[in-house]
Structure formats: structure tokens, C-alpha cells
Amino acid sequence: MTLRTHDRYDYRAINDRPDFCWPEGKRLAVYVALNLEHFAFGEGLGAELIPGGPAPDVPNFAWREYGNRVGAWRLLDMFEELALPSALLLNSSLLDHCPSLAAAFLARGDEIVGHGRTNSERQSVLSEGGESALIGDATARIAAWCGQRPRGWLGPWLAQSHVTPDLLKEAGYEYLLDWCHDDQPVWMRTRSGAILSVPYPQEINDIPAIAVRRASAAEFADMIIDQFEEMLAQSAAQPLGMGIALHAYIVGQPFRLRHLRRALAHIAARRDDVWITKPGAIAQHYAALSPFDASAKSS
Numbered sequence: 001m002t003l004r005t006h007d008r009y010d011y012r013a014i015n016d017r018p019d020f021c022w023p024e025g026k027r028l029a030v031y032v033a034l035n036l037e038h039f040a041f042g043e044g045l046g047a048e049l050i051p052g053g054p055a056p057d058v059p060n061f062a063w064r065e066y067g068n069r070v071g072a073w074r075l076l077d078m079f080e081e082l083a084l085p086s087a088l089l090l091n092s093s094l095l096d097h098c099p100s101l102a103a104a105f106l107a108r109g110d111e112i113v114g115h116g117r118t119n120s121e122r123q124s125v126l127s128e129g130g131e132s133a134l135i136g137d138a139t140a141r142i143a144a145w146c147g148q149r150p151r152g153w154l155g156p157w158l159a160q161s162h163v164t165p166d167l168l169k170e171a172g173y174e175y176l177l178d179w180c181h182d183d184q185p186v187w188m189r190t191r192s193g194a195i196l197s198v199p200y201p202q203e204i205n206d207i208p209a210i211a212v213r214r215a216s217a218a219e220f221a222d223m224i225i226d227q228f229e230e231m232l233a234q235s236a237a238q239p240l241g242m243g244i245a246l247h248a249y250i251v252g253q254p255f256r257l258r259h260l261r262r263a264l265a266h267i268a269a270r271r272d273d274v275w276i277t278k279p280g281a282i283a284q285h286y287a288a289l290s291p292f293d294a295s296a297k298s299s
Contacts, residue, residue: 008165008179008188009197014238017184020289022282026275027235028242029282030228030267032079032086033177033200035247036072036102037119037156038094039064044120045157047211047247064249068098071252076104078261082268087278089115089154089177092141099145106146111278113177114138116156124159131161135171151280154178154200166190175283183231183240185286194292198241198279203227205245210256220251221259225266232274241282 022029039046042056049063079086088105090112095102106112116123117138123131135153143149153168154177168176169190177200179188186197202208204227209215215223224244231242244264251260267276 006162008190009186014183017238018290020239020286022239022275022277022285024275026273027239028232028273029240029275029277030242030244031276031278031282032084032244032246032264033089033113033154033279034072034075034086034105035089035115035245036068036091036094036105037064037115037247038068038091038097039118040120044118045122046120047207047249049211067247067249067252068094068101071248071250071257072101073104074252074254074257075246075248076108078257078264080108082261082264084264084268084276085110085278087111087113087152087280089113090142090150091115091118091156092138093118095141095145102145111152111280112142112146112150113279114142114150114153114173117141119156122157122159123155123164124161126161128161128163128167131164132167132171135167139171151175152177152198152283158200158202165195166192169193169195174287175279177243177279183234183242184238185241185283185290187290187292196283196287196292198283198286199243200279201227201243201245204243206247206250206256207245210250217251217256217259220256221263224260224263228267228270232270243279 041061046060046064048060050059052060088110123134139149151174153173158178160178165188169192175196175198177198179197180200180202183199187194188197204224209220231240
């Protein structure tokens with residue numbers, strides 16, 4: 001029996017790969033990804049705090065908007081306090097809604113990652129032409145606003161069609177975050193060459209952990225610390241990459257922010273032992289050390 005496959009990469013076990021190190025001989029790379037998202041009012045997709053009612057669903061829309069008006073600014077202050085860089089997974093429509101928010105993160109040198117136009121839509125349901133237009137629209141808006149195009153992409157809702165990696169490569173992207181299948185970067189084949197998949201978390205992610213499985217703020221913070229400590233121990237055998245995925249309307253709530261600060265302070269205190277960085281830097285470092293070889297077995 002032969003099952004359908006994506007044919008993007010080959011299987012290779014984590015303990016059967018060439019060894020390497022991150023900068024300064026570090027073995028664990030850690031990054032914080034903050035999703036800054038904008039939603040249509042009264043239509044389209046959106047995470048829910050409470051079961052949604054008929055449109056306009058004011059309670060859930062207002063909950064998400066709190067992240068842009070308050071939560072993200074509190075997170076910015078905390079990142080500054082802990083001297084932590086971040087990667088902004090940015091809906092391009094947010095640049096029209098509240099550009100000062102994105103500007104504040106950009107001013108401190110944070111990376112901007114393409115995250116579609118809005119999380120009110122999902123690119124995987126579009127035609128190839130429609131998806132290509134979505135990627136092009138978001139990319140052009142971000143590039144025009146910040147003066148440089150994003151190098152990485154995370155689709156709204158981590159949604160991909162069968163041709164998304166091809167379209168991203170053809171649009172000039174160097175890496176994507178949607179394939180949460182490994183703790184090291186993985187080269188993926190496309191019809192126009194290779195694109196790198198950088199590890200992104202589904203578990204250490206506040207939407208699945210808190211909004212879906214209803215973990216408490218303390219439990220989520222403990223998950224981050226436990227993930228960090230276990231991966232730091234594992235990285236003695238293989239170099240690893242750890243992401244922490246956050247949404248301002250969830251962890252920007254004061255009672256959750258307090259516990260998140262505890263977890264991130266724990267990591268910041270170990271900065272001499274790990275590489276605290278951004279996903280674009282992870283992609284760049286790995287690509288320089290392990291360039292894609294079409295004739296070799298993929299990782």
C-alpha cells in the first residue's frame with residue numbers, strides 16, 4: 001500500500017544527522033514569536049474567548065482588539081525589561097489599523113515575518129492565483145512600510161495549500177514556519193528550488209494551550225520552562241531550535257503576563273548558555289552551515 005505523500009522532504013531521524021553548532025558554540029537556539037493580528041469586524045475567522053453569537057460578534061472582536069490596544073504594548077515593555085528580541089508575525093492590514101504598534105517593535109530591531117493580510121481569512125481555501133495574490137499583497141505592503149521585504153512566512157492559522165511552499169519560494173521567501181514537524185531546520189523541496197522550514201511550536205503556543213486546552217497562565221509558564229530545560233539537556237546530543245508562540249490578546253492579559261514574565265525571565269537568565277535570537281537568524285545560520293543539496297538525503 002502506497003500512501004499519498006507531499007514529497008517536500010525525506011524522513012531522517014533526529015539522531016541520524018550531521019552535527020553543527022549555533023553561534024559561539026551554543027547548542028540551543030530560542031526565539032519568541034509574537035503574533036500581531038488584525039480582524040474584520042462582523043465577518044470572517046477569528047479566535048474565540050466565548051462561543052460566538054450572530055454577527056457582529058462584539059465580545060470576541062473586542063477581546064482580540066485588546067491585544068493591539070493594550071496587550072502588545074505591555075509585552076513590548078516586558079521584552080525591553082528582559083532584553084529579549086522578538087519576531088513579529090504580522091498581518092499586513094495591521095499596518096493600516098495601528099501602524100504605531102508595529103513601528104515600536106521595528107524600532108528596537110525586531111524581525112517582521114509575513115503573516116498574511118488578516119487572520120480573518122485562510123489562504124488554503126483559495127485558488128492558486130488567489131493564494132499567490134494574498135502572498136503578494138501582504139509582502140508588498142510590509143516591504144513598502146518597513147523598507148525591506150520579510151524573509152519568513154507563517155500563514156494565518158498555519159494554513160497551507162498543496163502549492164504554498166512553491167508560491168512562497170517564487171515570491172522570494174527564504175523560510176517558512178508552518179510545518180511544525182521538527183526541532184531542527186529542514187530543507188523543503190519546491191518546484192523552483194529549496195525553502196527552509198524553521199521550527200515553530202504548536203504546543204508552546206498560547207492558542208492551543210490556553211484558548212483550546214484551557215491551560216492556566218501558571219501552567220503555560222511552566223510548560224515554557226519545562227520545554228526549555230528539557231531541550232537544553234537534549235541539545236547536548238543534537239543542536240535544537242525552540243520557539244515560543246504568543247498572541248497579545250491572550251498572554252497580554254495582566255494575570256497571564258505576570259506568569260509569562262516568570263517563564264521568559266527564566267530563559268533570559270540563561271542567555272550565556274543558549275542563543276536567544278530570531279527565526280530569520282536561525283534560517284540564515286543554518287543555510288550557511290548546511291546548504292541544500294538536491295542529491296543528498298534531506299533532514
